[in-house]
Amino acid sequence: MTSELLEQLAQAHAALAARVAPYTMGVVRGRHAFSGIGWSADTVVTAAEPLAGAQQVRLIQGERQCSAEVLAADLGTDVAVLRTAEPLAAPATRAARDLQVAEPVLVMGREAGAPQAALTYVRHVGPAWQSRRGGHISSALRLAGTSHPSLEGGGIFSADGALAAMAVAGPRGRILGIPLATLVEVADTVASRGYLPQAYLGVALQGVWLDHAGERRPSALVTGVAADSPAAEGDVRVGDLLLAADGAAIAGPLQLLRRVRGRPIGSALALELLRGGEARAIEVRIGERPRG
């Protein structure tokens, strides 16, 4: 490559960073600093994990600072939505297409107020997956190279300067991307409802060991059914032993929780259970947890 070409490339990178930097801001929670992305005039999207349950954070862009309220932090998808007191960042231009393997991308965030960037490329694109905490993520996206904690919550931009995903931390500093479709899903729900509805069945469960069909296995015993809940409407009863949900074995309350959280509200969940020693299959419709 000639030195002119290298110089043009360097200038193109710097120009791309300068173009997308206004979409990003630093997010500060106590001594922890990470990044956020301008989403609308008064909202910012960031990573849920580093918020660690905080309800207020500070946003920094250059010399400007303001406070922001955490509207919703979804640990399932790792997407959080903040409401800013002042519009610090411009809403990012959203990508019209999905990222492809080997495509170059710019990860852009802020270390406190100052822009910081990592130039890398897409290492892997895979199908939709369910996170360990039960969130449904529209596609698996992994970037090459490693990152810095302060880039968590920053934007992943394609070469045309459009926002394609949000960067979150993977193992040993690797960069995972939460795709735009998932960001839109969470942010749109929060925008229209003002909060993130929580999936709900209305069953209280206790983990138990069960001797069934000649084997000893863990199961979940229904110890309570809330009145007027989806579980009550689906005829789940106290004393039922849950064996499986959607065909996957349920070994305890948290496995059912993960199943339920990974499914959209309004969808049907097929439960297999034991009632009075008899196996039964019933269907419950996942509802929304009442808010008081």
Added chain:
Amino acid sequence: MEVIVAAGSAGQRSRLQEAARSTGAAVVALAGDADALASALRASPEALVLTGGDARELAPFWRTVRRLQAPSVVVSDARHPAAPEAAPFGWLGEGAGPGLLRVTLEAVAGGLQVAQAGGGALPLLRPGSVRLSPREREVLERVAAGLSTKAIARQLALSPNTVKFHLRELFAKLGASTRSGAVVEAMRRGELTL
């Protein structure tokens, strides 16, 4: 089978890595602290966690494994926990050979809880779990629905500081340090409907 090796010291990590490899498992990540383990689990959600050491070395990794409900195998002469866990786990003494480790990894991957004979039984229920007060339950229900402290205070006609007081009590009773941790633990104990 994919395995994440988690241990505080480099020596322990390489011992466990060697042990995992001798069973034919693929070690996908090495974690030196709880944060590294959490992110390794996010990247490889289907992997088993292999950890070990004395009770103190083990504590941060065991907490992370429990919090994230990850299947795990522990190689340790420390006493294994006296409560059933929702996620499968295996507990082996430090003298366990590769054959025992291999069947334990497979059993845990298959959803079983495994403990070496003579290591004590796994009692069914956590003894002496602390009951929540009705007010704490009201607060917890709203935390689970995603309400902020301010919104909970408004709904229950309490001051935000009173809500914060109840939250601290809830965290202490449930052994949690965050709202989502308290909600998950309460659901696990059957104190909160899911």
